[in-house]
Amino acid sequence: MQVGLKATGGTLFAIGAATVALLAPSAHAGAGGFSPGSARSGDPFFPREGNGGYDVQHYGVENSYSPGKRRLRGATTIDAVATQGLSRFYLDLRKHMRVSAISVDGQPASFVQRDGKLAITPAAGIPDGDAFTAVVSYDGHPRPVVDPDGSSEGWFTTDDGAFVASEPLGTTSWMPCNDRPDDKASFDFDITVPKQLRVASNGTLTGVTRTESKATFHWSQPEPMATYLATTTIGRFRFLRSSQDGIDSLVALDPGFGRRTPAPFKRTGEILGVYQKAFGPYPFGSTGAILDPGPVGFALETQTRPIYASPPSTYIHAHELAHQWFGDAVSVSRWPDIWLNEGFATWASWLWEQHLGKRSLHATFRKAYEAPLSKRFWGPPPRRLGGPKNLFDSSVYVRGAMTLEALREKIGNPAFYGLLRSWVSDHLYGNGSTAEFIALAETTSGRQLDKFFRIWLKRTGKPKRW
Ligand code: TRP
Numbered sequence: 229m230q231v232g233l234k235a236t237g238g239t240l241f242a243i244g245a246a247t248v249a250l251l252a253p254s255a256h257a258g259a260g261g262f263s264p265g266s267a268r269s270g271d272p273f274f275p276r277e278g279n280g281g282y283d284v285q286h287y288g289v290e291n292s293y294s295p296g297k298r299r300l301r302g303a304t305t306i307d308a309v310a311t312q313g314l315s316r317f318y319l320d321l322r323k324h325m326r327v328s329a330i331s332v333d334g335q336p337a338s339f340v341q342r343d344g345k346l347a348i349t350p351a352a353g354i355p356d357g358d359a360f361t362a363v364v365s366y367d368g369h370p371r372p373v374v375d376p377d378g379s380s381e382g383w384f385t386t387d388d389g390a391f392v393a394s395e396p397l398g399t400t401s402w403m404p405c406n407d408r409p410d411d412k413a414s415f416d417f418d419i420t421v422p423k424q425l426r427v428a429s430n431g432t433l434t435g436v437t438r439t440e441s442k443a444t445f446h447w448s449q450p451e452p453m454a455t456y457l458a459t460t461t462i463g464r465f466r467f468l469r470s471s472q473d474g475i476d477s478l479v480a481l482d483p484g485f486g487r488r489t490p491a492p493f494k495r496t497g498e499i500l501g502v503y504q505k506a507f508g509p510y511p512f513g514s515t516g517a518i519l520d521p522g523p524v525g526f527a528l529e530t531q532t533r534p535i536y537a538s539p540p541s542t543y544i545h546a547h548e549l550a551h552q553w554f555g556d557a558v559s560v561s562r563w564p565d566i567w568l569n570e571g572f573a574t575w576a577s578w579l580w581e582q583h584l585g586k587r588s589l590h591a592t593f594r595k596a597y598e599a600p601l602s603k604r605f606w607g608p609p610p611r612r613l614g615g616p617k618n619l620f621d622s623s624v625y626v627r628g629a630m631t632l633e634a635l636r637e638k639i640g641n642p643a644f645y646g647l648l649r650s651w652v653s654d655h656l657y658g659n660g661s662t663a664e665f666i667a668l669a670e671t672t673s674g675r676q677l678d679k680f681f682r683i684w685l686k687r688t689g690k691p692k693r694w
């Protein structure tokens with residue numbers, strides 16, 4: 229789904245077909261012209277991830293997992309709209325998930341699976357603007373994706389199932405998709421597991437269907453979601469339900485962490501209350517958390533229901549809840565804009581600590597600014613990371629958050645909070661870029677801020693005057 233003005237299709241970034249079209253419009257112009265969609269997003273950090281020529285509206289994921297065999301089988305139904313006449317189009321899926329069949333609008337399609345891509349040739353071309361439905365069937369032994377910095381994400385096998393956390397590229401380890409953050413879509417998950425296990429996913433648990441030996445968990449995520457925020461985590465969970473600041477909450481708790489809701493999750497409502505006041509209404513229909521001992525040392529802001537491999541501090545939980553606005557409801561258009569996620573979520577957890585009376589925003593800023601070990605906060609500059617290996621550098625978090633706090637102190641609370649609320653409401657369920665944020669900051673405050681942002685986001689070294 230595409231909200232706002234970004235081009236999902238190959239038009240902006242694609243080389244190949246779209247470039248040819250620009251040079252020789254007659255080559256594919258007009259109704260009835262069909263050419264291959266792009267096999268690239270052109271993202272500056274992950275140019276080969278994601279595809280063009282269509283816009284996904286909905287994913288219907290039907291997976292079945294056998295923990296004993298570590299085998300995942302399933303079919304994903306992809307509803308999309310063509311943004312050009314398509315003779316062929318591409319999806320992302322890692323090769324350990326072997327595709328057995330693909331249909332497009334009910335007709336068998338021919339396909340080639342290579343280099344993390346499915347090249348799909350439907351029986352007939354798809355006209356520009358037409359809706360179409362692709363069904364991809366697969367079978368394999370999922371394992372994580374390894375990134376340029378050596379870190380891994382995606383599908384991790386656990387003692388009792390799987391821990392699934394996929395930022396930035398890991399979703400392709402377990403389902404076919406258009407893996408770029410600017411092609412958001414609604415999701416339905418129907419995940420079948422042995423009957424003693426449970427599945428924790430995004431959105432709302434709408435039902436459980438049981439047979440003698442199996443259970444199928446039906447989850448629905450109606451608001452658009454970026455692919456990297458999807459999860460189908462499997463384990464021996466207890467489901468703890470409550471209402472948090474008026475929002476339905478479901479915490480999936482691995483019993484190894486006890487029978488009762490861990491303390492930070494009991495404060496979800498209080499945290500959401502602070503954020504709803506500051507950023508506007510909570511953007512989704514449900515909240516909660518997933519706590520499952522995975523072989524990873526991190527937390528992720530999986531949409532509606534952040535995932536943790538170990539019990540978080542309330543500060544970390546506040547960070548992941550802030551991402552529901554900054555990252556999830558409003559997602560980056562391209563990965564080099566990651567400070568719009570991590571800097572904002574970090575600043576928001578400073579706001580939470582200020583609410584607790586622990587430390588004011590200004591004091592937190594000063595502490596970071598003056599910390600003797602602060603060198604690592606200053607480089608690389610948040611919007612000049614130099615490459616995907618620095619995507620989650622601590623400067624993205626801390627210098628990113630300091631950028632926002634310096635902005636608040638420069639333009640004042642009314643303009644600053646007005647800016648954050650407009651940022652969320654203008655880009656709700658869509659995407660945003662740093663350039664768009666700066667432009668909105670200037671119109672909201674009536675100030676010229678390009679130099680300010682250049683110093684904080686792009687200039688090497690510690691900012692001295694801004
Ligand atoms: N976005 C996460 C956070 O700051 C960090 C993160 C990046 C992550 N990549 C990940 C977590 C992969 C889990 C898996 O909260």
Ligand code: ZN
Pocket residue numbers: 529547551569570573
């Ligand atoms: Zn984060």
